[in-house]
Amino acid sequence: MAASKGFFTDTTLCIGCKACEVACKQWNQLPDDGFLFSGMSYDNTVHLGGSTWRHVAFVERPVPLNTQTDGAFSWLFSSDVCKHCARAGCLESCPTGAIIRTEFGSVYVQPDVCNGCGYCIVSCPFGVINRREEDGRAWKCTLCYDRLRDDLVPACAKACPTESIQFGDLDELRAHAKERVEQLHERGMPEAYLYGASADDQPGTEGLNAFFLLVDKPEVYNLPPDPVAPAKKVKDAWLAAGAAAAGMALAAVGAVFFGGHRA
Amino acid sequence: MSTTVRYKNSVERVYTDGRDIDTEAGDLTGEAADQRASGSTDKHLKEQMQVWRQAPGPRTGDPAYYNVPMLNEPVWEWAIPTYYYVGGLTGAALVLGAASQMGDAGGRKELIRRCHWIGLIGAGISGGLLIYDLGVPSRFFNMLRVFRPTSVMNMGAWILTGAGGTAFLAVVLRGRENRFGAAGEIAGYLAGMFGAGLATYTGVLTANTAVPVWQASRRVLPILFGTSAMSSVGALFELLGGKGEERRLTKIFGTAGQIAEFAASVAMEKQASVVPRVGRPLKKGLSGFVWRAAMTLTAAGLVLGLIPKPTRRRRLAAGIAGTLGSALMRASVEHIGTASARDARASFQQQRAGYGAAEIARQPNQ
Numbered sequence: 182m183a184a185s186k187g188f189f190t191d192t193t194l195c196i197g198c199k200a201c202e203v204a205c206k207q208w209n210q211l212p213d214d215g216f217l218f219s220g221m222s223y224d225n226t227v228h229l230g231g232s233t234w235r236h237v238a239f240v241e242r243p244v245p246l247n248t249q250t251d252g253a254f255s256w257l258f259s260s261d262v263c264k265h266c267a268r269a270g271c272l273e274s275c276p277t278g279a280i281i282r283t284e285f286g287s288v289y290v291q292p293d294v295c296n297g298c299g300y301c302i303v304s305c306p307f308g309v310i311n312r313r314e315e316d317g318r319a320w321k322c323t324l325c326y327d328r329l330r331d332d333l334v335p336a337c338a339k340a341c342p343t344e345s346i347q348f349g350d351l352d353e354l355r356a357h358a359k360e361r362v363e364q365l366h367e368r369g370m371p372e373a374y375l376y377g378a379s380a381d382d383q384p385g386t387e388g389l390n391a392f393f394l395l396v397d398k399p400e401v402y403n404l405p406p407d408p409v410a411p412a413k414k415v416k417d418a419w420l421a422a423g424a425a426a427a428g429m430a431l432a433a434v435g436a437v438f439f440g441g442h443r444a
Numbered sequence: 445m446s447t448t449v450r451y452k453n454s455v456e457r458v459y460t461d462g463r464d465i466d467t468e469a470g471d472l473t474g475e476a477a478d479q480r481a482s483g484s485t486d487k488h489l490k491e492q493m494q495v496w497r498q499a500p501g502p503r504t505g506d507p508a509y510y511n512v513p514m515l516n517e518p519v520w521e522w523a524i525p526t527y528y529y530v531g532g533l534t535g536a537a538l539v540l541g542a543a544s545q546m547g548d549a550g551g552r553k554e555l556i557r558r559c560h561w562i563g564l565i566g567a568g569i570s571g572g573l574l575i576y577d578l579g580v581p582s583r584f585f586n587m588l589r590v591f592r593p594t595s596v597m598n599m600g601a602w603i604l605t606g607a608g609g610t611a612f613l614a615v616v617l618r619g620r621e622n623r624f625g626a627a628g629e630i631a632g633y634l635a636g637m638f639g640a641g642l643a644t645y646t647g648v649l650t651a652n653t654a655v656p657v658w659q660a661s662r663r664v665l666p667i668l669f670g671t672s673a674m675s676s677v678g679a680l681f682e683l684l685g686g687k688g689e690e691r692r693l694t695k696i697f698g699t700a701g702q703i704a705e706f707a708a709s710v711a712m713e714k715q716a717s718v719v720p721r722v723g724r725p726l727k728k729g730l731s732g733f734v735w736r737a738a739m740t741l742t743a744a745g746l747v748l749g750l751i752p753k754p755t756r757r758r759r760l761a762a763g764i765a766g767t768l769g770s771a772l773m774r775a776s777v778e779h780i781g782t783a784s785a786r787d788a789r790a791s792f793q794q795q796r797a798g799y800g801a802a803e804i805a806r807q808p809n810q
């Protein structure tokens with residue numbers, strides 16, 4: 182098995198050019214999903230979905246950045262993507278086994294197996310994977326599985342002009358990301374931190390293979406502050422189901438016992 | 445590839461599937477090249493736009509991203525809540541059937557037969573509904589090529605198959621005077637076990653998601669679904685108008701279910717509202733209205749059924765109210781989930797209040 186690969190998205194470097202979005206659409210030959218004018222800053226992509234595997238968020242803040250010398254407004258950009266969670270809600274939920282963990286440690290949906298049941302969609306704690314109405318199957322970022330097998334860098338990382346999206350071996354990415362955070366702290370941005378870089382950072386997903394450097398609360402970028410793979414809590418529900426089943430059996434036997442025979 | 449795209453020349457577009465790839469110039473071999481796209485609008489995305497229209501604008505209050513949903517909402521439509529109802533009815537009927545087989549079952553012959561028939565027909569309809577709701581219905585059996593305990597839906601597919609299969613054997617074999625009769629007897633009991641699973645696993649299926657209100661209610665949902673399944677059996681037998689022993693028996697079973705269902709609904713509201721924002725869809729909007737309506741109908745069915753000296757008409761009314769209450773309850777759970785998935789702040793506040801992954805850390809035995 183090859184070393185686990187992933188993305189480190191350093192949002193402080195992003196200039197919001199959306200080259201990643203375009204590169205992704207082009208390489209994967211994804212259809213458009215409507216040309217909407219959202220009215221939300223420069224973000225007309227709005228959300229990840231079945232045919233949108235990279236999405237640049239444009240956060241307009243009425244407060245300046247720490248290092249900012251001028252003005253009372255700041256803009257944050259962040260290119261969002263499937264996180265290829267170490268513990269992936271989508272993968273665990275899939276009833277057909279269509280979603281697999283690849284030799285690169287990424288999470289891949291096999292389009293020839295998926296039957297479009299839609300369970301992965303509600304199981305992803307980040308709102309990444311989705312079904313396209315006319316197609317019926319679930320789709321999401323593949324970490325450019327086809328390119329990786331040919332030793333190429335994923336299209337988005339290749340296209341990113343500022344190296345905001347960095348691709349590589351996870352160990353190296355993590356070490357580098359840590360250095361970057363320290364560097365930013367030194368330069369006067371104490372708010373910089375890593376989102377989902379390890380299981381300690383994000384126990385609910387046991388770490389993300391596509392993690393981020395952020396400078397504001399995760400909510401600001403539409404990311405959950407403490408996501409959890411739903412199956413981590415499913416024991417409670419199975420226990421309740423057991424209790425309910427037992428109660429039902431008891432009620433049925435009781436009904437036969439008390440309701441039976443008397444003429 | 446499934447799509448052909450042609451251009452008369454490089455400027456005028458004759459037909460496009462939203463890819464804008466000239467197939468004379470390039471091949472469609474990308475990872476998503478066979479993703480079907482008829483037009484250029486995504487219905488799902490359009491629905492979400494409705495939500496954004498309400499209040500895209502500058503940040504106010506808690507941080508969020510332009511009030512855009514954080515999650516993708518469930519894609520399940522009417523067929524799934526209907527399946528919850530039919531599957532529940534099927535499962536609970538099989539449980540009652542198995543219990544009725546116990547001891548001296550002579551006087552309950554008709555009831556047992558009915559239960560097994562409900563099980564068989566119900567399982568068939570359930571399967572149909574499940575297949576109908578799939579994005580690629582022809583691939584239904586992909587679920588039965590694997591056995592995946594981590595996937596509640598996979599478990600459900602097996603439970604439904606087991607319930608349908610054993611109900612079939614019970615219908616065909618039970619009551620025969622030979623060895624097969626004994627096998628049918630056993631099949632009936634097995635059907636009861638599968639039935640108990642069928643009536644309750646759907647609650648686990650719903651709970652095992654990232655949808656905040658469903659996740660918050662995970663300890664109640666299976667109980668709510670199970671008890672609602674019991675009351676739907678009671679209501680159905682009111683409608684069928686059974687007599688004597690059958691009637692007493694189903695009445696006790698159904699009434700117990702209705703009381704428990706009502707209690708479970710109240711408990712669910714409590715659990716869901718531990719973080720108030722999470723419980724909001726139960727109280728406000730269309731989802732809240734449907735939820736209330738379901739509870740009211742269940743209560744009405746219960747009261748109508750408990751008035752002494754029942755008339756035929758009153759029994760019918762009780763049966764209808766009970767059936768509607770139970771069916772509407774599943775529909776409302778679906779509505780509530782959709783509303784909750786659309787509310788990013790529900791997820792954010794739930795997780796900030798310590799009910800994300802932090803909740804697991806507080807229960808070390810998980």
Ligand code: SF4
Nearest residue numbers: 263264266270271305
């Ligand atoms: S982010 Fe969502 S779709 Fe991506 S691997 Fe994690 S659970 Fe699956």
Ligand code: SF4
Nearest residue numbers: 275295296298299301
């Ligand atoms: S929609 Fe497809 S990939 Fe998603 S859970 Fe269902 S079968 Fe698996």
